[in-house]
Amino acid sequence: MTAFAFQTVASILSEAGLASKLGRVLAERFPHARRPLIVTDPGFLRTGLIEPARQDMAACGMQPAVWSDVVADPPELVVLDAVEAARRHEADLVIGFGGGSSMDVAKLVAVLTGGAQALADIYGIGKVVGGRLPLVQVPTTAGTGSEVTNIAIVTTGATTKMGVVAPQLYADLAILDATLTLGLPPKVTAATGIDAMVHAIEAYTSKHRKNPLSDALAREALSLLSRNLLPACERGRDLEVRQAMLLGACLAGQAFSNAPVAAVHALAYPIGGIFHVPHGLSNSLVLPHVLEFNLPQAEAPYAELAGIVVPHASGSSEARARALIVAAQQTAKMTGIETMLRQVGIEESDLDRLADDAMLQTRLLGNNPREVTREHARAIYAAAL
Known part of the structure; x- marks a missing residue:
C-alpha cells in the first residue's frame, strides 16, 4: 500500500x-x-x-x-x-x-x-x-x-x-x-449540495494524495448527498434529511482537504470571479462537461462512483461511468437550478477570457486526472454554454 x-x-x-x-x-x-x-x-x-x-x-x-x-x-x-x-x-x-x-x-x-x-x-x-x-x-x-x-x-x-x-x-x-x-431556499440547497458532491467526486479521482481514507469518506459523502439532495430541496423543513446533507458535506470536506479538488473547481472559479455566480452553482454548471472530458483517464473510478449514485446502472465500465455523467446533468435539472452558462449571463464572446483565467488555476489543474490545456478549457466552456 x-x-x-x-x-x-x-x-x-x-x-x-x-x-x-x-x-x-x-x-x-x-x-x-x-x-x-x-x-x-x-x-x-x-x-x-x-x-x-x-x-x-x-x-x-x-x-x-x-x-x-x-x-x-x-x-x-x-x-x-x-x-x-x-x-x-x-x-x-x-x-x-x-x-x-x-x-x-x-x-x-x-x-x-x-x-x-x-x-x-x-x-x-x-x-x-x-x-x-x-x-x-x-x-x-x-x-x-x-x-x-x-x-x-x-x-x-x-x-x-x-x-x-x-x-x-x-x-x-x-x-x-x-x-x-432549515431556512435555506431550494436553489441554494441544490447548488451547495452539488458543490459538496463535486468535492467527493474530485477527491476520489484526484491525481495527487488520493488515499484509502479520503476514498472512504468520499464514497460515504456521495452516498449521503445523492440520496438526500432532492428530498432536501423538496422538503426543506425535514430535519433528518438536512442533518444527512450536513454530514455528507462535512465528509466530502474531509476527503478533498486531503485529496484536493481539480478541474471542475479550476473552471468554476473564473465563472464566480468574473460573473459573480455563486460558487456551488459555478461548479454545477461545468461538472458534467469536465466529467465527460476526464472520462478517458477516469473511467474506472467514475464507474465505481456510479454504483453509489445510480446503483441500477449496469453494463461496461464506460457505460456505468457515463451513467454518472447523466446523473449529474439530471440532478441539476430536477432541482431547478441553471444548467447552462447562458442562463447566468455568459456569452460565447466571454469564453476566451474564462479559458485564460482558468489556466491560472495551476494548483487545481495539476490534480486533474487528465491534463487540461487552454484549448480544452475553452471547449469545456463551449459545451457548457
Missing part, C-alpha cells in the same frame, strides 16, 4: 439543536475562553439563528461579540477589518458561523489576530508560522465543507483569488446542527 498522510479537525459534534447550547459546549472544551468573537454575514445575522448561541454563551459567563460584515468571496479588506474587530474585542476564541466565506474569514482571524504575520505573508502552502486562537466552525449550509478544511480563499483583485493552506487552519471543533439550515 502506498504511504499517505491524513489530517482533519480535532473534533466534530453532529447534533440537531446543538448550536443553542454553544455556551455550554465552549465552557467544557475551552474553559479559559471568555471573549469569543462570532464571525458571520449580515444575511445570516438577520435570521436571528445566532441569538440562542449568543445568549447561551452569555449565560455561561462569556462576553461574546458578533462581527457580521462577511461578504461572498471575501476581499482582503474584509479579512483585515475582521482581524481588527477581534483585536478590539480582545477575542480569545473565534467562531465561524455561516457558509464557506464566513468560516474562511474566521480561520484567518484566528491565525492573524495574535500573530505577527501579515495576510500577504501567508498566501500559499505552509506559510503560516506559530499558533492561533482557538477556532470553532458552525456551518449553516451543506456545501463547502470549510468547517473541516485547512484552506481559506481570499479575493485579491477584481477577479483574482489567493489561497492560504496550512495545518493551523484546521478547527479545534466543528459543530453540525441542521436546524441552522
